[in-house]
Amino acid sequence: MSNPYLSYTTEQTCADLETDVHNGLSNIQDIAKRHTVYGDNDLAVDDDESIVVQFLKQFIQDPLILLLFASAAISILLGNIDDAFSIALAIFIVVTVGFVQEYRSEKSLEALNNLVPHYCNVIRSGVTQHVVATKLVPGDLISLQIGDRVPADLRIVDAVEFEVDESNLTGETNPRKKITEPLVSNLPLGERSNMAFMGTLVRHGHGRGIVVATGADTEFGRVFLTMRETEKPKTPLQNSMDHLGKQLSAISIAGIAIIVLVGFFQGKNWLEMLTIGVSLAVAAIPEGLPIIVTVTLALGVLRMSKKRAIVRRLPSVETLGSVNVICSDKTGTLTMNHMTVTKMYTPGMTTPCIIPDGDHLDFSIEKTVGMNKLLLSSALCNNSKRHVNKSDAILDTTNPWAGFPVDVALTECCERFGLNDPRGSYPRLSEMPFNSERKYMSVIAHYNSTKTTFMKGAMDQVLKSCAYYTDSAGTQHELTPYMRDEIRKHEMDMAKTGLRIIAAASGILPNKLVFHGLFGINDPPRPYVRESIQQLMTGGVRIIMITGDSIVTAVSVARALGMAIPSSDQDAIQNYAITGDQLDELDDSSLRDVVSRAVVFARTTPNHKMKIVKALQSLDDVVAMTGDGVNDAPALKLADIGIAMGRQGTDVAKEAADMILTDDSFATILHAVEEGKGIFNNIRNFITFQLSTSVAALSLIAISSLFGLQNPLNAMQILWINILMDGPPAQSLGVETVDDDVMMKPPRPRNAPILTVQLLKRVLLSAFIIVFVTTLVFKVEMKDGQVTARDTTMTFTCFVLFDMFNALSCRSETKSVFKLGIFSNRMFNIAVGGSLLGQTLVIYVPLFQKIFQTEALGFKDIVTLLIYTSSVLWVDEIRKWYLHRKGLVRTKSTYILGNV
Ligand SMILES: Nc1ncnc2c1ncn2[C@@H]1O[C@H](COP(=O)(O)OP(=O)(O)OP(=O)(O)O)[C@@H](O)[C@H]1O
Numbered sequence: 069m070s071n072p073y074l075s076y077t078t079e080q081t082c083a084d085l086e087t088d089v090h091n092g093l094s095n096i097q098d099i100a101k102r103h104t105v106y107g108d109n110d111l112a113v114d115d116d117e118s119i120v121v122q123f124l125k126q127f128i129q130d131p132l133i134l135l136l137f138a139s140a141a142i143s144i145l146l147g148n149i150d151d152a153f154s155i156a157l158a159i160f161i162v163v164t165v166g167f168v169q170e171y172r173s174e175k176s177l178e179a180l181n182n183l184v185p186h187y188c189n190v191i192r193s194g195v196t197q198h199v200v201a202t203k204l205v206p207g208d209l210i211s212l213q214i215g216d217r218v219p220a221d222l223r224i225v226d227a228v229e230f231e232v233d234e235s236n237l238t239g240e241t242n243p244r245k246k247i248t249e250p251l252v253s254n255l256p257l258g259e260r261s262n263m264a265f266m267g268t269l270v271r272h273g274h275g276r277g278i279v280v281a282t283g284a285d286t287e288f289g290r291v292f293l294t295m296r297e298t299e300k301p302k303t304p305l306q307n308s309m310d311h312l313g314k315q316l317s318a319i320s321i322a323g324i325a326i327i328v329l330v331g332f333f334q335g336k337n338w339l340e341m342l343t344i345g346v347s348l349a350v351a352a353i354p355e356g357l358p359i360i361v362t363v364t365l366a367l368g369v370l371r372m373s374k375k376r377a378i379v380r381r382l383p384s385v386e387t388l389g390s391v392n393v394i395c396s397d398k399t400g401t402l403t404m405n406h407m408t409v410t411k412m413y414t415p416g417m418t419t420p421c422i423i424p425d426g427d428h429l430d431f432s433i434e435k436t437v438g439m440n441k442l443l444l445s446s447a448l449c450n451n452s453k454r455h456v457n458k459s460d461a462i463l464d465t466t467n468p469w470a471g472f473p474v475d476v477a478l479t480e481c482c483e484r485f486g487l488n489d490p491r492g493s494y495p496r497l498s499e500m501p502f503n504s505e506r507k508y509m510s511v512i513a514h515y516n517s518t519k520t521t522f523m524k525g526a527m528d529q530v531l532k533s534c535a536y537y538t539d540s541a542g543t544q545h546e547l548t549p550y551m552r553d554e555i556r557k558h559e560m561d562m563a564k565t566g567l568r569i570i571a572a573a574s575g576i577l578p579n580k581l582v583f584h585g586l587f588g589i590n591d592p593p594r595p596y597v598r599e600s601i602q603q604l605m606t607g608g609v610r611i612i613m614i615t616g617d618s619i620v621t622a623v624s625v626a627r628a629l630g631m632a633i634p635s636s637d638q639d640a641i642q643n644y645a646i647t648g649d650q651l652d653e654l655d656d657s658s659l660r661d662v663v664s665r666a667v668v669f670a671r672t673t674p675n676h677k678m679k680i681v682k683a684l685q686s687l688d689d690v691v692a693m694t695g696d697g698v699n700d701a702p703a704l705k706l707a708d709i710g711i712a713m714g715r716q717g718t719d720v721a722k723e724a725a726d727m728i729l730t731d732d733s734f735a736t737i738l739h740a741v742e743e744g745k746g747i748f749n750n751i752r753n754f755i756t757f758q759l760s761t762s763v764a765a766l767s768l769i770a771i772s773s774l775f776g777l778q779n780p781l782n783a784m785q786i787l788w789i790n791i792l793m794d795g796p797p798a799q800s801l802g803v804e805t806v807d808d809d810v811m812m813k814p815p816r817p818r819n820a821p822i823l824t825v826q827l828l829k830r831v832l833l834s835a836f837i838i839v840f841v842t843t844l845v846f847k848v849e850m851k852d853g854q855v856t857a858r859d860t861t862m863t864f865t866c867f868v869l870f871d872m873f874n875a876l877s878c879r880s881e882t883k884s885v886f887k888l889g890i891f892s893n894r895m896f897n898i899a900v901g902g903s904l905l906g907q908t909l910v911i912y913v914p915l916f917q918k919i920f921q922t923e924a925l926g927f928k929d930i931v932t933l934l935i936y937t938s939s940v941l942w943v944d945e946i947r948k949w950y951l952h953r954k955g956l957v958r959t960k961s962t963y964i965l966g967n968v
């Protein structure tokens with residue numbers, strides 16, 4: 069499809085869209101009007117099907133429901149209007165429960181899409197504003213820089229080394245260079261070099277563009293709409309649920325066929341047998357299972373987002389529970405990224421000068437000429453700036469500064485020494501900006517009428533370019549090897565206390581600079597990080613720090629955070645820490661060896677992250693990796709869980725990540741892993757519940773058929789049991805709060821099956837008790853040889869109460885429900901309360917009595933049944949007690965005791 073804007077000049081584009089190439093749109097009413105015409109700039113599409121249609125569809129989708137309809141129709145033909153009515157009502161209830169769940173699952177999935185709002189910089193009335201991308205309209209002028217996500221389809225009007233990665237649209241992995249000149253109008257997507265498309269990512273440079281299409285009109289919108297028609301990919305868990313469902317269906321259908329045949333040869337009423345058979349099929353097949361899994365995952369994701377971890381893809385929730393290595397950035401994740409200069413060193417000092425804490429400008433440190441030179445270099449080679457007014461500080465109104473935290477710390481230090489911003493007095497001619505590969509920043513400025521280089525950065529980088537140094541008096545000397553060692557020694561001493569070291573220099577010849585000294589910058593650990601690391605480690609998760617800082621600083625910080633690192637520096641640096649350069653020297657097998665024990669990776673560039681993830685994965689580890697920069701994206705994609713920083717992170721990192729931390733804090737990762745493990749446990753719990761009910765219902769009918777007894781439950785009753793099993797009680801097990809003990813258990817191995825032998829044993833044990841006691845109750849009630857309403861009511865109620873007690877004990881696999889607190893899961897209380905209320909209506913309200921063929925039970929009956937049916941809970945409590953006694957369960961308390 070052609071696009072006219074391709075062949076327009078930038079002026080023609082602006083004229084066509086009635087906008088301005090410098091100031092953007094200026095008229096608020098005009099913007100509002102465009103917004104009403106074009107709508108929000110997002111891809112939310114209205115559901116094309118009404119709820120009613122969706123609901124009605126449910127009736128014809130399931131073959132079992134159709135079979136039930138058939139038996140209702142046959143009943144009418146045979147004149148059993150009552151039966152037909154009952155069956156119809158049952159169908160209605162079963163379908164409604166199914167529909168409500170499916171609808172809920174869809175709604176919660178939709179809610180997930182809105183968790184990560186996209187922001188962008190739009191220029192309106194000549195002012196740059198940071199706004200949510202959905203508010204954009206055609207004609208808006210957008211400013212883009214490296215790391216940004218393109219918010220709509222744009223015609224580029226300004227491009228400086230502007231390169232955009234369009235792989236998610238065109239599949240082309242090399243970034244495409246963008247230009248402003250007009251082209252011909254019918255180019256394929258990949259060659260439209262003067263346009264940028266929604267959802268693509270800026271890899272280099274910066275530029276500006278005019279919005280020419282928003283929302284569903286964008287190229288991405290078109291792809292998205294066709295993609296929606298293809299099926300959504302399922303998570304591994306959902307797939308194995310589907311698989312399990314199919315297996316169970318096959319087994320149940322075979323079983324049911326036998327039951328129906330046997331009944332038929334025993335000369336039972338064939339229509340009744342058919343109806344029971346179909347109802348049994350409806351009940352025994354856990355068709356609700358995949359939906360409950362989805363809802364549980366989605367609700368888990370919503371819960372996590374409240375704890376500031378946004379999971380972008382459902383499968384990640386499952387993976388989180390298996391993570392056994394977390395590789396974390398240091399600055400900003402483990403530490404606050406709030407930096408202050410606490411020490412200064414100039415050559416010749418015996419000990420560094422300590423800068424006292426606090427904001428006071430009046431402190432009694434004598435500023436030597438050498439210190440002045442050090443400060444001046446750091447002030448000139450600096451990009452921090454104070455926000456002029458509040459609206460500049462869009463992201464974080466509490467922070468009055470913009471710029472790298474190191475730059476801010478240095479400027480603040482200069483201010484405290486009374487050195488006001490000198491950048492105005494010495495105009496900057498050129499700049500080498502700081503980045504994590506380069507590890508320094510340098511500028512050339514017009515200083516005392518000569519072009520002078522000012523440099524600051526990691527010490528090795530700076531020292532490499534230096535040939536001289538200044539002493540305290542400001543006198544220049546040659547930088548002898550002895551002096552280099554002396555400086556290194558001081559750097560070491562400062563770094564050992566966890567300070568980040570920045571060196572500064574200046575000079576006329578760029579490779580013969582004059583070294584002025586060092587700053588020691590403190591960046592305190594974030595609160596709760598130490599505790600989180602401790603908890604993760606006791607849960608069998610390894611924590612690795614990856615940082616651009618020096619090895620000595622990094623080791624010191626790692627130790628302060630309680631990471632697994634020995635207290636001797638010698639040992640630590642030899643065996644537990646490694647630099648990026650050393651990493652590059654290793655062959656594959658020694659790389660694996662290093663990666664399997666190292667705790668600190670220092671002086672790394674983003675490319676090292678890839679190497680580390682690959683090596684860890686080759687050791688079969690499940691790796692979580694944090695990152696924020698453009699260059700972190702490949703590692704984030706490769707990691708099993710890529711984690712991007714919500715505040716510091718670029719859009720590129722966020723798009724590549726599976727999870728986003730909205731507070732950038734390491735402690736949040738702990739919460740997410742906890743939830744991930746917890747959700748998986750919950751899923752196992754409701755599977756246990758559903759399976760045991762399903763097995764029990766099937767065996768109950770099978771056994772009574774094989775022994776030639778009457779049917780202990782009628783079709784309506786079986787369908788009612790199905791609602792309890794597939795419906796609210798099962799769902800409520802999925803929202804059980806995460807147990808503290810979850811972090812004591814080691815991560816689940818990759819691809820570990822859900823159905824373990826242990827789980828199956830538990831299912832069979834519970835099912836056995838339910839079947840045994842229910843059959844007994846039925847036998848006792850049937851002493852007269854006649855099946856009366858009372859008999860089935862007793863059996864039916866017995867089964868339902870069993871189900872409730874079973875659900876209660878399924879709330880945890882290993883922990884006593886009395887320890888969990890019987891009433892601690894609110895949704896469970898509501899679900900079980902509702903089920904019991906429903907059961908009461910079914911046996912006491914005349915209309916329902918007729919439908920379900922029940923009759924009122926006495927108080928004594930109910931008490932007896934409660935005593936019988938609670939057995940399933942008691943037996944499971946004994947099982948749990950036994951597990952603990954045998955020490956088969958690791959809990960917080962046993963762990964603490966074990967450590968005393
Ligand atoms: N603004 C800056 N100007 C000059 N040099 C800097 C600046 N910031 C950091 N450095 C130097 O570069 C080194 C690496 O910094 P970088 O920001 O890449 O690491 P980091 O933030 O610790 O990495 P990570 O966030 O992955 O933990 C630092 O040790 C410091 O010496």
Ligand SMILES: [Ca+2]
Nearest residue numbers: 350351353354
């Ligand atoms: Ca079912």
